[in-house]
Amino acid sequence: xxxxxxxxxxxxxxxxxxxxxxxxxxxxxxxxxxxxxxxxxxxxxxxxxxxxxxxxxxxxxxxxxxxxxxxxxxxxxxxxxxxxxxxxxxxxxxxxxxxxxxxxxxxxxxxxxxxxxxxxxxxxxxxxxxxxxxxxxxxxxxxxxxxxxxxxxxxxxxxxxxxxxxxxxxxxxxxxxxxxxxxxxxxxxxxxxxxxxxxxxxxxxxxxxxxxxxxxxxxxxxxxxxxxxxxxxxxxxxxxxxxxxxxxxxxxxxxxxxxxxxxxxxxxxxxxxxxxxxxxxxxxxxxxxxxxxxxxxxxxxxxxxxxxxxxxxxxxxxxxxxxxxxxxxxxxxxxxxxxxxxxxxxxxxxxxxxxxxxxxxxxxxxxxxxxxxxxxxxxxxxxxxxxxxxxxxxxxxxxxxxxxxxxxxxxxxxxxxxxxxxxxxxxxxxxxxxxxxxxxxxxxxxxxxxxxxxxxxxxxxxxxxxxxxxxxxxxxxxxxxxxxxxxxxxxxxxxxxxxxxxxxxxxxxxxxxxxxxxxxxxxxxxxxxxxxxxxxxxxxxxxxxxxxxxxxxxxxxxxxxxxxxxxxxxxxxxxxxxxxxxxxxxxxxxxxxxxxxxxxxxxxxxxxxxxxxxxxxxxxxxxxxxxxxx
Amino acid sequence: xxxxxxxxxxxxxxxxxxxxxxxxxxxxxxxxxxxxxxxxxxxxxxxxxxxxxxxxxxxxxxxxxxxxxxxxxxxxxxxxxxxxxxxxxxxxxxxxxxxxxxxxxx
Numbered sequence: 001x002x003x004x005x006x007x008x009x010x011x012x013x014x015x016x017x018x019x020x021x022x023x024x025x026x027x028x029x030x031x032x033x034x035x036x037x038x039x040x041x042x043x044x045x046x047x048x049x050x051x052x053x054x055x056x057x058x059x060x061x062x063x064x065x066x067x068x069x070x071x072x073x074x075x076x077x078x079x080x081x082x083x084x085x086x087x088x089x090x091x092x093x094x095x096x097x098x099x100x101x102x103x104x105x106x107x108x109x110x111x112x113x114x115x116x117x118x119x120x121x122x123x124x125x126x127x128x129x130x131x132x133x134x135x136x137x138x139x140x141x142x143x144x145x146x147x148x149x150x151x152x153x154x155x156x157x158x159x160x161x162x163x164x165x166x167x168x169x170x171x172x173x174x175x176x177x178x179x180x181x182x183x184x185x186x187x188x189x190x191x192x193x194x195x196x197x198x199x200x201x202x203x204x205x206x207x208x209x210x211x212x213x214x215x216x217x218x219x220x221x222x223x224x225x226x227x228x229x230x231x232x233x234x235x236x237x238x239x240x241x242x243x244x245x246x247x248x249x250x251x252x253x254x255x256x257x258x259x260x261x262x263x264x265x266x267x268x269x270x271x272x273x274x275x276x277x278x279x280x281x282x283x284x285x286x287x288x289x290x291x292x293x294x295x296x297x298x299x300x301x302x303x304x305x306x307x308x309x310x311x312x313x314x315x316x317x318x319x320x321x322x323x324x325x326x327x328x329x330x331x332x333x334x335x336x337x338x339x340x341x342x343x344x345x346x347x348x349x350x351x352x353x354x355x356x357x358x359x360x361x362x363x364x365x366x367x368x369x370x371x372x373x374x375x376x377x378x379x380x381x382x383x384x385x386x387x388x389x390x391x392x393x394x395x396x397x398x399x400x401x402x403x404x405x406x407x408x409x410x411x412x413x414x415x416x417x418x419x420x421x422x423x424x425x426x427x428x429x430x431x432x433x434x435x436x437x438x439x440x441x442x443x444x445x446x447x448x449x450x451x452x453x454x455x456x457x458x459x460x461x462x463x464x465x466x467x468x469x470x471x472x473x474x475x476x477x478x479x480x481x482x483x484x485x486x487x488x489x490x491x492x493x494x495x496x497x498x499x500x501x502x503x504x505x506x507x508x509x510x511x512x513x514x515x516x517x518x519x520x521x522x523x524x525x526x527x528x529x530x531x532x533x534x535x536x537x538x539x540x541x542x543x544x545x546x547x548x549x550x551x552x553x554x555x556x557x558x559x560x561x562x563x564x565x566x567x568x569x570x571x572x573x574x575x576x577x578x579x580x581x582x583x584x585x586x587x588x589x590x591x592x593x594x595x596x597x598x599x600x601x602x603x604x605x606x607x608x609x610x611x612x613x614x615x616x617x618x619x620x621x622x623x624x625x626x627x628x629x630x
Numbered sequence: 631x632x633x634x635x636x637x638x639x640x641x642x643x644x645x646x647x648x649x650x651x652x653x654x655x656x657x658x659x660x661x662x663x664x665x666x667x668x669x670x671x672x673x674x675x676x677x678x679x680x681x682x683x684x685x686x687x688x689x690x691x692x693x694x695x696x697x698x699x700x701x702x703x704x705x706x707x708x709x710x711x712x713x714x715x716x717x718x719x720x721x722x723x724x725x726x727x728x729x730x731x732x733x734x735x736x
Contacts, residue, residue, distance in 0.1 A: 604735060605732070606732030606733065607729055607732065608729075609658065609659055609660075609728060609729070612658045
């Protein structure tokens with residue numbers, strides 16, 4: 001449906017950037033009103049998103065607004081179809097809750113206004129990414145979310161670790177951006193257009209090898225943005241940013257852009273089976289690898305970061321095997337429970353004056369009941385306790401993986417689920433059960449921001465973690481809703497492998513019981529809790545180095561890329577710079593100019609009559625040229 | 631050919647103009663008295679004016695008249711500045727020679 005010039009998509013899209021510009025411009029004046037203003041803007045965008053619902057529900061093709069022609073053949077517009085609508089509700093809805101929470105979390109920070117300007121800017125960038133109707137605009141959004149992520153990870157610029165992490169995230173994301181850009185070049189060369197509608201309509205005509213290359217280029221972008229193997233190492237480091245940022249960008253929205261990309265480009269992947277297989281394998285391996293690393297972490301935010309990586313692995317696995325709507329469903333529920341987990345951990349960190357080590361926590365259930373109950377709900381969701389949202393979506397992903405004929409990936413998924421149950425239960429018991437192991441000095445004195453500002457978003461997201469999966473009922477509601485997008489290709493016949501209950505729900509439930517049970521025996525029993533501090537220290541010392549060092553993946557990337565790059569830089573500094581740039585290109589040019597000057601200064605006799613004679617000769621030469629030569 | 635029959639052939643005007651211009655050039659190049667230099671420049675301006683007027687008449691095009699006025703204006707301005715320079719050159723030693731002004735020597 002073509003809609004009029006002033007339209008809801010445009011308003012929703014532009015509101016956050018208006019907020020960002022206003023806060024940037026008037027930051028010093030706004031001071032602590034910057035937060036409420038930012039929230040109001042995102043709240044309004046959420047309302048605008050909801051106002052789009054009737055049009056989106058009525059039009060299977062979605063609402064389309066053409067904005068301008070960027071280059072011959074490339075028009076830029078906004079497209080809100082059912083797939084982007086799903087992302088929009090999370091970006092503005094969950095984004096709004098996190099904005100509200102951030103008012104409390106960032107209270108009294110040196111640069112509160114700057115923080116909210118960045119946060120609004122991020123929402124704008126993310127909306128650009130999901131509302132684009134062509135690949136160029138998608139890449140613009142893709143780059144802008146990377147920029148917002150860079151700013152927000154390194155928000156506390158006085159902390160070198162944060163700045164380092166921001167730079168790392170940015171560089172690794174640019175690797176993916178280049179992949180997408182190459183894919184876009186190939187798309188334009190093949191199809192002569194970059195709008196989704198044109199490309200997807202002609203996808204079947206594309207030559208197979210080219211389609212595979214395009215799909216792999218897009219996959220490179222998805223891997224970088226969504227922290228999938230082998231480009232995952234930036235995500236845990238990104239936890240140096242403020243916790244609302246971790247919740248918003250590095251859990252709920254930006255890191256799921258890879259899932260969006262693959263789901264959006266499903267017609268391309270349909271015609272590149274090899275690339276699609278790769279997507280599924282990468283997702284499953286990341287789901288497992290992330291979960292394994294989650295087991296050896298002690299920093300609460302890093303535990304959650306690895307679980308994010310692992311859960312996005314599930315989503316990528318889902319869209320990679322062709323179960324697009326199951327992957328999207330898992331994104332939807334994950335946004336709630338993971339945002340809740342991060343925000344609740346933020347409440348803990350805030351109240352313990354910045355302590356993030358779970359070994360120094362313990363017994364927090366009574367001190368922070370809201371955080372505890374919300375986190376409990378979200379944990380039940382992520383580990384897949386029946387009826388919680390994560391149970392609905394993870395079952396869907398794992399079952400569809402099997403039903404689409406990938407039993408090995410199914411096995412990886414079930415194994416990752418057992419590990420998830422283990423490390424999340426471990427985190428819960430270590431954090432909330434037993435007695436407090438930290439020192440009491442850090443009781444945070446609250447200022448003028450009331451407690452509900454942080455408590456309410458956490459509680460709402462906790463409630464969402466319980467119920468949001470029910471949207472998928474009656475059975476496969478998400479797949480039905482998304483049928484106009486995926487053409488019903490993504491739901492495998494229900495009877496495969498003995499049905500969902502036997503083939504997936506029972507194994508996943510067993511995995512849950514085993515994982516959570518081991519965690520209970522290790523950390524939850526009265527005996528374990530009684531001797532906790534010493535036990536935890538002993539255990540930390542006994543962790544295998546291979547895991548503590550994160551598979552030596554950072555070292556591997558350093559050895560492969562960073563060290564050669566530094567060596568090249570050193571070479572340039574020692575040889576190319578002094579010998580070529582400084583000597584030949586700078587000093588020699590200056591010397592040559594000087595020599596020429598010495599030669600020509602003879603002409604500058606200072607005698608006016610000589611000059612006149614020169615002029616005369618020049619004029620004569622021109623006249624002769626005109627008369628004779630032409 | 632030119633559209634208008636003139637009592638004197640326009641080529642004659644052109645020849646006279648060229649002659650005047652060449653005399654001006656020789657004056658600038660050969661004479662050292664700055665006043666003579668200025669007058670020679672003036673002569674060259676007027677050589678140009680003569681051409682403008684002659685061909686303006688021959689082609690019945692008034693642009694030549696307008697350019698003549700423009701040239702006269704510029705020539706007047708140039709004469710004013712030139713005389714001022716001559717005065718400055720004259721002051722220190724009560725004589726003037728354009729070859730004495732060599733401050734622009736490289």
